[in-house]
Amino acid sequence: MTLCLGIESTAHTFGASLVDDRGKIYSNASKTFTTKKGGLIPAKLADHHLEYCDRVIEEATQGFHDFDLISYSAGPGIGNALRIGSSMALYLSKLLKKPLIGVNHCIAHLEIGSMLTKLENPILLYVSGANTQVIAYEGGRYRIFGETLDMGVGNFLDSVARELGLGFPGGPKVMRLAAKSKNLIELPYVVKGMDISLGGIFTNVKQKIELHMREDICYSIQETVFAMLLEVAERALAHCEKTELVLGGGVCCNSRLQDMAKKMCKANSYKCGIPKNDFLVDNAAMIAWTGLLMHQAGVKTEPGIRPYERTDQVEVSWRN
Ligand code: ATP
Ligand code: FE2
Numbered sequence: 001m002t003l004c005l006g007i008e009s010t011a012h013t014f015g016a017s018l019v020d021d022r023g024k025i026y027s028n029a030s031k032t033f034t035t036k037k038g039g040l041i042p043a044k045l046a047d048h049h050l051e052y053c054d055r056v057i058e059e060a061t062q063g064f065h066d067f068d069l070i071s072y073s074a075g076p077g078i079g080n081a082l083r084i085g086s087s088m089a090l091y092l093s094k095l096l097k098k099p100l101i102g103v104n105h106c107i108a109h110l111e112i113g114s115m116l117t118k119l120e121n122p123i124l125l126y127v128s129g130a131n132t133q134v135i136a137y138e139g140g141r142y143r144i145f146g147e148t149l150d151m152g153v154g155n156f157l158d159s160v161a162r163e164l165g166l167g168f169p170g171g172p173k174v175m176r177l178a179a180k181s182k183n184l185i186e187l188p189y190v191v192k193g194m195d196i197s198l199g200g201i202f203t204n205v206k207q208k209i210e211l212h213m214r215e216d217i218c219y220s221i222q223e224t225v226f227a228m229l230l231e232v233a234e235r236a237l238a239h240c241e242k243t244e245l246v247l248g249g250g251v252c253c254n255s256r257l258q259d260m261a262k263k264m265c266k267a268n269s270y271k272c273g274i275p276k277n278d279f280l281v282d283n284a285a286m287i288a289w290t291g292l293l294m295h296q297a298g299v300k301t302e303p304g305i306r307p308y309e310r311t312d313q314v315e316v317s318w319r320n
Contacts, residue, residue: 003067004295005060005092006288009085010077010105011129012169014049015284016060018067021292023115028278028285029059035168042078049084057088060284067098071291074102075306076130082305090303101291102301105282106311107142109248110135111293112286117273119244125233125261128249128282129154129169132196132229134236135311137319142311145236146194153225154251156198160205160221164214174218175254181219185212189224194235196228226257230264237270246273250281293318 001020008015008030015030031052033045061067072089075082086102093100110124123145124135132148151159154171161170166177188204190197205221233245245265251257258274265272279285294301297318 002069002292002295003064004069004071004288004292005057005067006103006284006286006291007057007070007072007085007089008105008282008284008287009049009081010073010075010282011081012045013282014052014056014085015282015287016057017284017288018060018064019285019288019292021296023289025285026064027060027062028283029056030283031056042080045078046080046084049081053084053088069101069291069295070096070098071101071103071287071294073105073108073287074301074304075105075309077105077307079305079307082307086303086305099295100301100303101294101299102303102306103287103290103294104306104309104311104314105287106131106133106135107314107316108286108290110142110246111290112279112283113246113248113273113275115289116275116279117246119246119271119273121242122244122246122273123233123237123240123242124246124248125229125252126248127153127229127251127257129158131249133311134194134233136236136240136242137316138240141314141316144311145239146196146232149192149195149197150199151202153198153229154249156202156225157221157251159202160217163206163209164217169250171251171254174222175256177215178218178222178256181213181215183213183216183219184223185216185220187220187224189228191228191231194232196232198225201225222254222256226254226260229257230260233261234264234268237268243269244271244273247275248280252280253277
């Protein structure tokens with residue numbers, strides 16, 4: 001058995017997890033930076049992660065005296081935050097003389113979803129704070145078939161939440177308010193080819209905020225933006241001739257988005273895989289699992305961070 005310690009710190013969450021090469025998850029500890037009012041301030045993230053990193057790693061490794069491998073999120077993400085996780089991982093790898101692997105965070109979302117839902121060749125609808133992409137494996141890489149042209153859906157929801165005075169993270173609060181409405185306010189619907197754009201919708205929503213109930217705003221942004229996401233996902237599935245959809249990213253915790261994904265899959269006789277919330281949001285188990293896959297395929301990485309690494313820049317030698 002090979003046991004991997006994974007460390008995640010791309011953004012608001014510092015996480016550590018132990019996973020073995022059969023996919024057994026022994027621990028999945030995390031501490032998330034939150035605020036009552038206002039958004040996420042990058043400079044404060046590093047302080048937060050530094051304060052909690054030792055406790056989170058201790059919690060994840062409790063009862064284990066040894067492991068074989070250390071992996072960490074190398075990117076994409078916020079430099080200040082990434083540096084804490086990568087430094088801890090490098091330090092531990094030197095101290096314990098274990099191999100070190102830097103993992104692409106977006107790819108890790110896909111790998112954990114694929115493993116947990118037992119879908120072997122899915123399209124990933126990856127909807128998080130900073131990222132919104134439709135990803136599939138083709139020709140030795142994970143290719144991006146559609147994506148947001150400006151902000152990620154999570155950041156969009158968080159920004160609208162901030163305008164409504166709801167605090168960070170806004171996604172869950174928007175979801176709760178949306179459930180109280182059925183009043184659809186007309187908003188721009190912006191799908192360009194396989195991509196979506198949210199900047200125009202955000203401007204439009206800001207202009208309408210004073211005129212409507214918060215519940216109606218929340219309901220309408222969800223209905224509009226989630227429909228855009230599923231339109232792109234559906235088209236990518238048809239284009240790639242794949243029949244499995246897996247969800248990843250914190251926004252996919254949203255039960256309305258999950259319902260819409262299930263409906264779309266049912267209508268097309270596709271399989272729909274939805275991991276539990278703990279593995280949709282940023283988590284270290286996905287980093288540990290992907291580190292294991294890479295290590296077993298003989299992949300070696302340079303230490304350090306890659307804040308701007310794109311999904312399709314990574315050569316994927318562990319899948320065929
Ligand atoms: P990434 O680094 O992959 O871009 P991230 O760091 O933003 O991701 P995630 O945990 O994947 O982290 O996603 C966070 C986003 O998910 C936030 O924008 C948050 O508002 C949103 N979110 C969390 N729970 C829900 C929910 N129930 N409904 C909608 N959005 C949610
Ligand atoms: Fe993420």
